[in-house]
Amino acid sequence: MNARVTIDAQFQTEAAQLRPTAPIVPNGTAASRALMGVIAVMTFVAALAIGAVHLVQGAAAQWRTDVGREITLEVRPTDGRNIEADVAKAMQIAGQSRGVASAQVYGKDEMAKLISPWLGTGVDPSNLPLPRLIVVRLDGSEANLAALRTALAKDVPTASLDEGSHWSAELSTAADTVLMAGTALLVLVLLATILSVTVATRGAVAANRPVVELLHAVGARDQFVAGEFQRHFLTLGAHGGLIGGGAAALLFAAAGLAAALLSGPAGGVLAGSIILDSRGYAGIFGVALTVIAVTALASRLTVRHTLKSIH
Amino acid sequence: MVRLEKVDLHYRGAAVLKDVSFSVAPGSFQFLTGPSGAGKTSLLRLLSLSLRPSRGLLALFGRDVSRLGSEEIAVLRRRIGMVFQDFRLLDHLTTYENVALPLRVMGREEPSYRAVVIELLRWVGLGDRMHVLPPELSDGEKQRAAIARAIMVRPELLLADGPTRNVDPSLAQRMLRLFVELHRSGTAVIIATNDIALMDQYDARRLVLSEGQLYLDE
Numbered sequence: 001m002n003a004r005v006t007i008d009a010q011f012q013t014e015a016a017q018l019r020p021t022a023p024i025v026p027n028g029t030a031a032s033r034a035l036m037g038v039i040a041v042m043t044f045v046a047a048l049a050i051g052a053v054h055l056v057q058g059a060a061a062q063w064r065t066d067v068g069r070e071i072t073l074e075v076r077p078t079d080g081r082n083i084e085a086d087v088a089k090a091m092q093i094a095g096q097s098r099g100v101a102s103a104q105v106y107g108k109d110e111m112a113k114l115i116s117p118w119l120g121t122g123v124d125p126s127n128l129p130l131p132r133l134i135v136v137r138l139d140g141s142e143a144n145l146a147a148l149r150t151a152l153a154k155d156v157p158t159a160s161l162d163e164g165s166h167w168s169a170e171l172s173t174a175a176d177t178v179l180m181a182g183t184a185l186l187v188l189v190l191l192a193t194i195l196s197v198t199v200a201t202r203g204a205v206a207a208n209r210p211v212v213e214l215l216h217a218v219g220a221r222d223q224f225v226a227g228e229f230q231r232h233f234l235t236l237g238a239h240g241g242l243i244g245g246g247a248a249a250l251l252f253a254a255a256g257l258a259a260a261l262l263s264g265p266a267g268g269v270l271a272g273s274i275i276l277d278s279r280g281y282a283g284i285f286g287v288a289l290t291v292i293a294v295t296a297l298a299s300r301l302t303v304r305h306t307l308k309s310i311h
Numbered sequence: 312m313v314r315l316e317k318v319d320l321h322y323r324g325a326a327v328l329k330d331v332s333f334s335v336a337p338g339s340f341q342f343l344t345g346p347s348g349a350g351k352t353s354l355l356r357l358l359s360l361s362l363r364p365s366r367g368l369l370a371l372f373g374r375d376v377s378r379l380g381s382e383e384i385a386v387l388r389r390r391i392g393m394v395f396q397d398f399r400l401l402d403h404l405t406t407y408e409n410v411a412l413p414l415r416v417m418g419r420e421e422p423s424y425r426a427v428v429i430e431l432l433r434w435v436g437l438g439d440r441m442h443v444l445p446p447e448l449s450d451g452e453k454q455r456a457a458i459a460r461a462i463m464v465r466p467e468l469l470l471a472d473g474p475t476r477n478v479d480p481s482l483a484q485r486m487l488r489l490f491v492e493l494h495r496s497g498t499a500v501i502i503a504t505n506d507i508a509l510m511d512q513y514d515a516r517r518l519v520l521s522e523g524q525l526y527l528d529e
Contacts, residue, residue: 014429014438014441015425015426015429017442018405018407018425018441018442019405019442021408021415021421022403022404022405022408024401024404024412024415026401026402026403027403028403210399211401213361214399214401214412215412215416216361216385216388217359217361217388217393217395217399218388218389218393218412218413218416218460219385219386219388219389219413219416219417219464220385220416221381221382221385221416222381222382222385224416224418307381
């Protein structure tokens with residue numbers, strides 16, 4: 001009886017000393033670490049690309065909005081007409097037009113600043129036959145620019161309206177080009193990620209071929225072997241993807257914070273251009289998930305191929 | 312249980328086994344012997360379903376293995392225990408985890424087999440080495456762990472490739488007793504060995520391989 005009690009106690013002690021069962025496919029091997037490194041780096045690069053594309057997209061939309069919210073009236077000096085009266089009339093017409101928030105005429109100092117690159121400083125613009133400029137800001141509601149143009153043609157024939165459509169079109173083209181280039185870069189980075197993760201996964205599976213053979217020898221079904229490897233590579237992919245994606249997200253957060261803190265009075269403009277919004281971070285998360293899914297898929301296909309070659 | 316008829320095995324273009332025919336009865340005991348390079352390991356790999364015959368019939372447990380798919384092969388392998396010459400223990404798993412591997416691949420949960428694995432480890436003299444990783448084990452201990460893994464699921468056929476190659480004579484004798492005990496409990500045993508002293512200790516049929524051909528010494 002006492003002997004039985006002793007044996008049971010010994011068994012309890014030995015059983016309690018057992019560690020949690022280790023995974024069949026070894027973690028922490030050189031091939032595993034290399035694969036995780038590749039996944040982390042490629043996720044980081046892909047996340048940077050998607051973050052940059054998102055920032056450019058946001059900036060382009062902002063440019064378009066800014067350009068579309070401002071138009072310029074130009075009143076030309078003409079013999080026989082009082083330009084000051086024409087400017088006042090144009091201001092009045094603009095101020096009464098639908099969708100206009102404000103109209104402001106460029107003063108003497110502002111005109112002097114505008115012509116200084118060509119004529120130098122200290123020139124009095126009132127002595128020159130320069131057109132007068134009126135900046136009209138729209139309030140964002142639907143402005144009737146055709147009616148404004150008609151009214152100006154009737155009452156102030158020396159005035160012309162510049163909607164900035166030329167600049168807007170050029171900016172749109174430039175923004176679209178940058179976006180296309182960014183998207184192409186993102187696609188290339190994702191393709192490179194898929195290829196490198198596939199190659200690295202194949203290498204890691206090949207390095208574990210003795211494990212596959214042993215599992216077969218002790219009666220493991222293909223499904224079991226594939227499941228063990230998929231779990232292993234999914235864990236590696238998740239770690240690598242989260243490390244790479246997390247590093248990119250931290251980098252964007254730190255860059256936005258640094259720009260806001262360090263760039264002085266213009267900080268708002270600079271910071272605004274590199275601060276990623278929640279959709280940008282969601283994009284980075286999406287890239288990390290894509291890379292994890294690619295790793296899982298690549299490992300599944302590779303393990304199946306390896307199992308076929310063993311049979 | 313095992314039946315080979317006119318089996319040839321070609322490996323990387325070379326004829327490893329030629330026209331081999333023999334059968335193994337359930338619960339029987341035999342030594343497979345012959346000089347190095349005679350084809351002993353290849354014949355055991357055939358019997359453990361790691362290789363397929365290039366020609367001839369190999370039937371295991373009444374099934375022609377050439378007609379079996381991978382799932383059926385996996386099921387048959389569970390009825391066979393294999394002790395490899397190079398042990399094939401996984402270095403990142405403890406002795407306990409290595410020995411329990413056949414149960415784990417069958418989908419058994421760890422608590423359900425804990426007691427039986429610990430009992431088997433004690434039986435082969437590794438009760439105090441169950442937490443140790445294989446690189447810390449001596450060759451003799453590795454050999455015993457490999458044997459324990461092979462007999463974990465109480466196989467109907469046990470194949471052992473040079474099981475006493477790396478151990479001293481007294482341990483070799485102890486291992487032979489272990490195989491005999493297993494044989495007496497109903498398992499058919501085939502031990503591949505060059506150790507004449509070991510074979511002389513137990514009266515059993517000898518399958519002699521020479522240059523890929525088999526001779527029976529009943």
